[in-house]
Amino acid sequence: MERDRTASGVPRDHLPGASTTGGQEPSAGSPEADDGARSGTVEEAVRSQLAAMFGGVRGGLETTVPLAAFALAYVITEALEPSLIAGGSVALLLLVVRLVQRSTKQFVLNGIVAIGIGAVLASVTGQAEDVFLPNIVQRGAFALLLLVSILVRRPLLGYAVGWALDDTSAMRSDRGVLRVADRLTLILLAPPTVRTAVELPLYLGGEVGWLGIARLALGWPLSAIAFGLAATMLARGRTPFAPVT
Numbered sequence: 001m002e003r004d005r006t007a008s009g010v011p012r013d014h015l016p017g018a019s020t021t022g023g024q025e026p027s028a029g030s031p032e033a034d035d036g037a038r039s040g041t042v043e044e045a046v047r048s049q050l051a052a053m054f055g056g057v058r059g060g061l062e063t064t065v066p067l068a069a070f071a072l073a074y075v076i077t078e079a080l081e082p083s084l085i086a087g088g089s090v091a092l093l094l095l096v097v098r099l100v101q102r103s104t105k106q107f108v109l110n111g112i113v114a115i116g117i118g119a120v121l122a123s124v125t126g127q128a129e130d131v132f133l134p135n136i137v138q139r140g141a142f143a144l145l146l147l148v149s150i151l152v153r154r155p156l157l158g159y160a161v162g163w164a165l166d167d168t169s170a171m172r173s174d175r176g177v178l179r180v181a182d183r184l185t186l187i188l189l190a191p192p193t194v195r196t197a198v199e200l201p202l203y204l205g206g207e208v209g210w211l212g213i214a215r216l217a218l219g220w221p222l223s224a225i226a227f228g229l230a231a232t233m234l235a236r237g238r239t240p241f242a243p244v245t
Contacts, residue, residue, distance in 0.1 A: 042161065042180040042241060043234040062098075062108040064219030066091035066115045067132060071212020074128050083128065084119045091115055114138075128208045132215070136199050143192040146185055153178070155185035175242040187230045191222045 070087030077083060094108045118131035149156040158171035158181030170177045195218045202211045 042174075042176045042239045061220050062094050063111045063114070064215050065094070066111045067118070067135065068212045068216045068219075070115060070118075070131055071208055071215065075209040075212070080122060080126070080128050084115075084122070084131070087115045087131070088112075088119065127206070129203050129206050129211060132199065132203055132208075132211045135215075136196060136203055139192040140196040140200070143189060143196060146189040146192070150182060150185055150189070155181040157181045157184035157188060160184075173243060176239045177241070180239050183233055184230055187226050187233070191218070191226050194218060194222060 066087045069090040070083050073086035074080070074083035091108065091112045095105060095112060098105045098108050114135045115131065117134040121133060122128055122130040146156050149158075155171070155178070158178065159168055161177055161181050161184070162168035162170040165177070167173075171181050172178075195214075198214050198218060199211060202214060
């Protein structure tokens with residue numbers, strides 16, 4: 001049978017933009033390809049990114065143990081200099097282990113920076129509790145930033161979700177992404193809020209020993225609880241993508 005032709009005699013399936021095969025795969029960047037990239041649920045798309053952000057138990061310990069070692073040494077010696085040496089030595093030892101293993105140094109560097117800034121401040125003021133002040137301020141500022149980001153409808157974890165989706169503006173264009181980002185940010189808000197609420201009164205009271213205990217008790221265990229809640233939410237959540245129309 002003769003093909004359907006246009007008035008000019010050219011077969012219709014040879015015209016520009018016409019499909020020649022019904023089963024042709026959509027090209028990268030086409031709406032069809034984009035729809036495929038957003039199949040499933042929001043939780044499935046971001047599940048694998050969460051562990052890297054929290055750093056796991058080891059990351060939490062590397063951040064908190066140097067300050068706890070400082071506090072323990074201060075309780076024993078009641079002297080600032082040997083306590084700073086103890087905390088700094090622990091931090092450097094953790095760094096050496098990471099270097100030997102050629103693994104990420106992010107969290108141990110956080111611990112080194114925290115005790116380094118605290119050491120300078122404590123050396124100036126002569127108050128041992130000032131070693132903990134930079135970290136308390138950092139935690140409080142982070143909690144405030146997370147709270148403000150939720151209130152202005154730009155939850156901080158939305159950028160992590162967008163990164164997982166290869167679209168950092170996803171929470172502005174998709175209601176499902178925004179809902180998941182709100183929940184994750186609320187979970188992330190809890191640890192620094194609790195730590196600040198507990199540690200700030202201890203700092204004001206000059207309780208160096210209790211500050212060390214609080215740092216350990218509210219360090220990786222609290223992060224592990226938050227991680228568990230977030231992981232459970234991501235495992236059980238079934239939030240569909242809902243593009244804003």
